[in-house]
Amino acid sequence: MAKATSRYVCGACGYVSPRWLGKCPACEQFNTFAEEPLPVLSAAKTAPKPRFSSSVAIPLSAVEREKLVRVKSGVPEFDNVLGGGIVPASLVLVGGDPGVGKSTLLTGIAANLSKQYKVLYVSAEESCAQVKLRCERLGVTGDNLFLLNETCLENIAENIGESKFVVIDSIQAVYTEALNSTAGSVGQVRECATRLMRLAKSRGITFFIIGHVTKEGALAGPKVLEHVMDTVLYFEGEGQENAKILRAVKNRFGSVQEVGVFEMTESGVRGMSDYAGLFLSDSRGEAAGSAVTPSETGNRCMMVELQSLVAKTAYGLPRRMSLGVDYNKLIVLLAVLEKRCGIPFLNADVYCNAMGGIRLNEPSVDLAVCAALASGATGKPVDRYTALFGEVGLTGEVRGVSFAEKRVNECVKMGFRRVILPNKNLSACEKYRGAVELVGVSYVGQMLKHLDLK
Numbered sequence: 001m002a003k004a005t006s007r008y009v010c011g012a013c014g015y016v017s018p019r020w021l022g023k024c025p026a027c028e029q030f031n032t033f034a035e036e037p038l039p040v041l042s043a044a045k046t047a048p049k050p051r052f053s054s055s056v057a058i059p060l061s062a063v064e065r066e067k068l069v070r071v072k073s074g075v076p077e078f079d080n081v082l083g084g085g086i087v088p089a090s091l092v093l094v095g096g097d098p099g100v101g102k103s104t105l106l107t108g109i110a111a112n113l114s115k116q117y118k119v120l121y122v123s124a125e126e127s128c129a130q131v132k133l134r135c136e137r138l139g140v141t142g143d144n145l146f147l148l149n150e151t152c153l154e155n156i157a158e159n160i161g162e163s164k165f166v167v168i169d170s171i172q173a174v175y176t177e178a179l180n181s182t183a184g185s186v187g188q189v190r191e192c193a194t195r196l197m198r199l200a201k202s203r204g205i206t207f208f209i210i211g212h213v214t215k216e217g218a219l220a221g222p223k224v225l226e227h228v229m230d231t232v233l234y235f236e237g238e239g240q241e242n243a244k245i246l247r248a249v250k251n252r253f254g255s256v257q258e259v260g261v262f263e264m265t266e267s268g269v270r271g272m273s274d275y276a277g278l279f280l281s282d283s284r285g286e287a288a289g290s291a292v293t294p295s296e297t298g299n300r301c302m303m304v305e306l307q308s309l310v311a312k313t314a315y316g317l318p319r320r321m322s323l324g325v326d327y328n329k330l331i332v333l334l335a336v337l338e339k340r341c342g343i344p345f346l347n348a349d350v351y352c353n354a355m356g357g358i359r360l361n362e363p364s365v366d367l368a369v370c371a372a373l374a375s376g377a378t379g380k381p382v383d384r385y386t387a388l389f390g391e392v393g394l395t396g397e398v399r400g401v402s403f404a405e406k407r408v409n410e411c412v413k414m415g416f417r418r419v420i421l422p423n424k425n426l427s428a429c430e431k432y433r434g435a436v437e438l439v440g441v442s443y444v445g446q447m448l449k450h451l452d453l454k
């Protein structure tokens with residue numbers, strides 16, 4: 001029998017199969033298998049692997065406590081997301097959509113760090129001249145910041161020298177000679193990440209690794225990429241003028257509750273400490289189809305405006321589109337409004353948008369989405385000074401959510417006069433009754449009545 005020369009690897013989870021499969025048996029995703037040449041063991045691979053720890057077991061009490069000294073990146077918003085600063089010898093993965101500003105953010109951080117430490121910026125995607133152009137735009141200078149245009153991991157490792165911080169832009173463009181597959185393939189990304197991890201731990205180097213995301217918004221490459229990293233951050237935000245949000249999805253040295261709010265300016269990505277009102281429009285309350293909710297994003301509560309447009313369908317099949325709110329959630333809430341509250345969306349195109357390019361993942365936004373949709377459908381605006389929060393179930397019931405007190409507090413701070421919230425959360429917020437009108441609801445229909453949308 002002819003010897004196999006290739007294998008098939010699942011792009012989502014890294015499952016290996018000798019033949020092509022339509023559905024991955026491990027992660028159950030469809031159409032994720034790609035052909036890859038079988039790995040050839042090169043001299044580098046057969047050489048003994050570097051060892052960075054002694055393999056003798058020691059009792060816990062005998063382990064010496066190390067004082068964790070975090071290094072400040074010079075961007076307080078970034079440090080907050082990391083849990084108070086950069087932990088030396090860690091791997092930080094920054095993922096995000098194309099053009100969101102990953103390279104710009106890390107160039108700024110590399111420049112700040114280079115004031116004290118030797119920093120290497122490895123640009124596998126852009127030439128040194130292009131990086132220099134960006135550095136000039138950002139006003140970055142310094143003899144301690146080194147640029148390297150290289151895609152081979154072995155050459156990168158040779159060039160690290162005394163650098164304490166290394167930026168790899170991006171992991172999908174880097175390859176190792178130990179494997180004969182192309183850069184960006186599942187095997188390459190996994191192997192490169194593992195080798196970088198060994199380098200980080202054995203030589204005390206901190207790596208900032210830029211990663212691309214797939215169309216679905218997940219990091220391109222196998223899940224093992226995220227397992228290898230100490231911290232995984234996502235940089236997200238749409239449009240030039242909108243705020244960008246940096247959030248941690250994994251952090252071995254801190255909470256994943258923090259988020260950083262940034263804005264893209266001519267001179268780089270700038271952290272915004274004053275984000276109040278950023279996700280609200282000036283004209284809210286004038287036109288139908290908008291509602292405001294206090295959203296707990298990370299450790300911060302922000303007032304976010306949700307907008308909807310309900311228009312007559314021109315063709316047979318109605319369109320539904322959502323930005324910033326989960327598409328499936330929009331479909332479910334439309335069905336709830338139609339079935340439980342009698343608002344027809346059957347012949348209507350529905351568009352839903354969270355202002356400012358923010359993505360809202362928590363269930364507490366449901367009630368405000370319903371209010372925005374009902375307002376868009378009926379043409380009656382929601383009062384400018386009313387905010388809503390609560391989770392909506394399939395029977396149309398409004399369920400209690402976490403951080404109710406914090407949300408009401410934010411509404412009070414931002415000058416809202418009425419808050420519609422789940423009855424379940426009412427008792428926890430009694431102390432705000434003097435400052436704001438609290439309206440408890442148990443069903444979506446009650447919320448619609450209070451807002452005069454029925």
Ligand SMILES: Nc1ncnc2c1ncn2[C@@H]1O[C@H](COP(=O)(O)OP(=O)(O)OP(=O)(O)O)[C@@H](O)[C@H]1O
Binds near residue numbers: 125266
């Ligand atoms: N002169 C400029 N003034 C203001 N903004 C600029 C300027 N030049 C580029 N930008 C912005 O910088 C962003 C690109 O940033 P950057 O290259 O850091 O993104 P990236 O996430 O690294 O993208 P990629 O995934 O393609 O590498 C663009 O969205 C662009 O709007």
Ligand SMILES: [Mg+2]
Binds near residue numbers: 102104
């Ligand atoms: Mg880039």
